Amino acid sequence: MAKNDVKVLGAWPSPYVMRPRIALNIKSVNYEFLEETFGSKSELLLQSNPVHKKIPVLIHGDKPICESMIIVEYIDEVWTSGPSILPSDPYDRAIQRFWAAYVDEKWFAAMKGLRSAQGEERKAFLDQVTEGLALLEEAFGKCSKGKAFFGGDRIGLLDIAFGSFLGWLKVTEKVNGVKLLDEAKTPGLVKWAERFCADAAVKSVMPETEKLLEFSKVLAAKMKGAPPPKN
Amino acid sequence: MAEEVLVFGAWGSPFSRRVEMALKLKGIEYKYIEEDITNKSPSLLKYNPVHKKIPVLVHNGKPVAESLVILEYIDETWKDSPILSKDPYERANARFWAKFIDEKCLSAIFKACWGEEKEHEKALEEASELLQFLENELKEKRYFGGETVGLLDIAANIIGYWLGVFEEASGVELMTREKFPKLCNWANEFVSVSAIKENLPPREKLIAYFRNRFGVGTASK
Numbered sequence: 540m541a542k543n544d545v546k547v548l549g550a551w552p553s554p555y556v557m558r559p560r561i562a563l564n565i566k567s568v569n570y571e572f573l574e575e576t577f578g579s580k581s582e583l584l585l586q587s588n589p590v591h592k593k594i595p596v597l598i599h600g601d602k603p604i605c606e607s608m609i610i611v612e613y614i615d616e617v618w619t620s621g622p623s624i625l626p627s628d629p630y631d632r633a634i635q636r637f638w639a640a641y642v643d644e645k646w647f648a649a650m651k652g653l654r655s656a657q658g659e660e661r662k663a664f665l666d667q668v669t670e671g672l673a674l675l676e677e678a679f680g681k682c683s684k685g686k687a688f689f690g691g692d693r694i695g696l697l698d699i700a701f702g703s704f705l706g707w708l709k710v711t712e713k714v715n716g717v718k719l720l721d722e723a724k725t726p727g728l729v730k731w732a733e734r735f736c737a738d739a740a741v742k743s744v745m746p747e748t749e750k751l752l753e754f755s756k757v758l759a760a761k762m763k764g765a766p767p768p769k770n
Numbered sequence: 771m772a773e774e775v776l777v778f779g780a781w782g783s784p785f786s787r788r789v790e791m792a793l794k795l796k797g798i799e800y801k802y803i804e805e806d807i808t809n810k811s812p813s814l815l816k817y818n819p820v821h822k823k824i825p826v827l828v829h830n831g832k833p834v835a836e837s838l839v840i841l842e843y844i845d846e847t848w849k850d851s852p853i854l855s856k857d858p859y860e861r862a863n864a865r866f867w868a869k870f871i872d873e874k875c876l877s878a879i880f881k882a883c884w885g886e887e888k889e890h891e892k893a894l895e896e897a898s899e900l901l902q903f904l905e906n907e908l909k910e911k912r913y914f915g916g917e918t919v920g921l922l923d924i925a926a927n928i929i930g931y932w933l934g935v936f937e938e939a940s941g942v943e944l945m946t947r948e949k950f951p952k953l954c955n956w957a958n959e960f961v962s963v964s965a966i967k968e969n970l971p972p973r974e975k976l977i978a979y980f981r982n983r984f985g986v987g988t989a990s991k
Contacts, residue, residue, distance in 0.1 A: 590870065590903055602859055609865045616858035629846035633834045640836055641820060674820060 545570040546598040548584050550577065552754045554647075554703040555607040556595040557744050561699050562614040564740035566621030578761070608639055611699055625696050631682075632696075635689065638678050639700035646671040647704060650711060654755075655762075661715075668711075668719060675701065676725040683727070687734050694738055702735040709748045710755050775800035776828040778814050780807055782976055784928045785837040786825035787969050791924050792844045794965035796851045838868055841921050853921045867907055867914070868925035875900050876928055883940035884984045897944055901953060904929065908952045912959055919963055929953065930960040931970055939980040 545563065547570055549556030563570050575581055575594055587596045587603035597604045597613065604613050615624040625632050649667035656664050682689040682697060689697035712719050720729050736745055746754075775793065777800050779786025793800050805814055805824050817826045817833035827834045827843065834843045845853050854861050875897075881889070882897040904926070908914060914922035923930070933945055934957070947954045960966055 599859075604859070604862045604866075606866055606869060609862050609869070612865070613858050613862040616861065629843050630829075630832055630834070632846065633839050633843040636839045636842065637834070637836055640839065 544600055546573055547571070548573050548575060548581070548587065548596040548598065549594045550575050551746055552706075552751060553594060554707055555593075557703040557741075558607040558699050559595050559597050559610040559614060560744040561694070561703070561740050562611045562624055564744070565624060565694060566614060566618040568614070568618055568621070577757075607703075608643070608696075608700060611696060615696075622693055624690070624694075624699070626690065634678075634682060635695060635697040638675070638682075638689075638697050641671075642675070642697075642701045642704070646675070650704070650707065653711060653715065665715070665717065669724075672719060672725050672728065676728050679727045679731060683731075688731065694735065694740060698731075698735055702732070702741065705732055705736060706746050706748060706751045710751050713748070713752060714755070773799075774828075774830050776803060776826075777801070778803045778805050778811075778817065778826040778828070779824045780805055782971050782979055783824060784932050787971070788837045788924050788927055789825045789827055789840050789844070790969045791927065791966055792841050792853060792921075794969060795853065795919060795924075796844065796848045798844075798848055838865075838872065838925065841924060845921065851918075853915065853919070853924065855916075855920070864914070864920060864922040867904070867922050870900075870903070871925050871928060875904075879928075879933060879936060879944065882944055883936045883942045894942070894944065898949065901929070901945060901950055905950050905953050908956055913956065919960070919966065923956075923960055927960075927966070930957040930966075932976075935973060935976045936980060939977045940984070941986060 545568055547556070547559055547563070549560070549572065551574065560570075560572070573581075573583070575584060580592055584594065584596065585592055587598060588594075588605045591605060593605070595605075595607055595610060597610045599613075599617070604610050611624060625635060646668070649664050649671060653661065653664040653668055678697075679689060683691065686692050688694050689701070694702070708719055711717075720732055722729050735741055775798060777786065777789050777793070779789065779802060781804060790800075790802070803811075803813070805811060807824065810822060814824065814826065815822055817828055818824075818835045821835060823835070825835070825837055825840060827840045829843075829847070834840050841853065854864060878893070878897040878900050881893040885893045913919050914926060929945070936942075937944055945953055945957075961970060
């Protein structure tokens with residue numbers, strides 16, 4: 540399919556944007572990456588995602604698809620000649636979807652809380668984050684069944700969902716002076732993280748930690764200097 | 771081996787009713803276990819240790835949690851009467867709106883019905899904007915799923931039934947026929963489908979429950 544038939548609207552620091560890019564890489568699908576300018580939203584974005592006005596958006600032909608994990612499943616269902624991103628067994632699929640939802644709704648929510656929290660609150664979020672990682676370590680053991688990834692021999696849905704946050708996890712470790720992934724407590728995840736980041740489908744789209752760290756400072760400054768929200 | 775399907779739910783919860791609706795639509799026999807969410811059973815805690823919530827579907831001993839995840843599992847396991855299209859774009863679309871309902875609509879509806887007095891106008895406006903998206907999505911279709919009830923219709927059970935209950939319990943008018951004719955028509959069609967009708971909690975009981983729990987609400991004058 541011609542390269543300009545598939546476009547991804549996004550921005551390099553966003554873990555959510557990484558997800559469809561990894562999926563397209565797994566399927567060896569060429570796409571055009573349209574980078575949004577930080578701080579403003581393009582006409583194309585507002586038109587293709589009028590409901591949420593957020594990245595990522597996949598534009599396939601003239602059809603927009605929104606919400607990162609929904610996009611990943613779409614990619615898996617359209618490009619069936621490439622390696623599968625979801626397992627074939629319904630129960631295994633349900634487990635992957637369950638944990639992907641957990642990562643987004645509970646775990647990353649705690650990570651975001653940690654970023655802006657102070658004092659007592661910080662400790663509470665940190666505890667939530669570490670507890671979550673313990674759960675994910677256990678899930679990794681069960682899902683991988685001794686293999687390299689949550690998806691088995693190859694990267695799958697849950698690897699993409701969770702792995703896309705590894706850049707920000709490293710930033711959080713540096714900024715807070717903590718070790719979140721730890722050889723003692725989460726040995727499986729430590730090795731998994733290395734393999735994930737080194738994977739061919741991931742390497743080219745995972746931002747360098749230093750670059751993300753710089754960006755996080757810009758983001759923090761902008762949020763401090765931003766006018767108070769209207770509501 | 772005989773198939774065993776268990777559903778842990780709560781009579782008033784739209785989330786556990788979704789699971790029952792899907793099973794009924796596909797003609798799947800199951801055993802229902804009512805949970806008292808103020809006093810959760812050891813079984814529930816065993817089957818959903820992460821969230822400790824209903825619904826949980828247990829199929830031949832294996833638990834699945836999170837209502838939308840369960841709906842997809844049901845559709846993939848029992849292939850009769852599919853609730854998702856085969857077309858990837860339509861599937862993505864149904865999933866998008868189901869997520870929209872769960873992440874945006876429910877809390878907005880609650881705020882409009884039982885939120886703070888001073889925020890009422892704004893909450894009403896926000897909830898209406900969200901409903902307008904769904905009104906537009908329906909277009910001329912009988913159901914969100916087209917000719918038959920699909921995953922999105924089931925996910926929209928909150929809009930199709932519970933919303934009316936919230937309105938009556940709180941005295942707030944949100945989904946009027948005037949503003950949302952398509953959604954109102956759809957809601958009537960939806961609750962008339964036998965697999966759905968059989969799984970709706972009794973209206974008066976539900977109204978009383980919400981009035982009791984949340985008070986009379988931010989009623990307009």
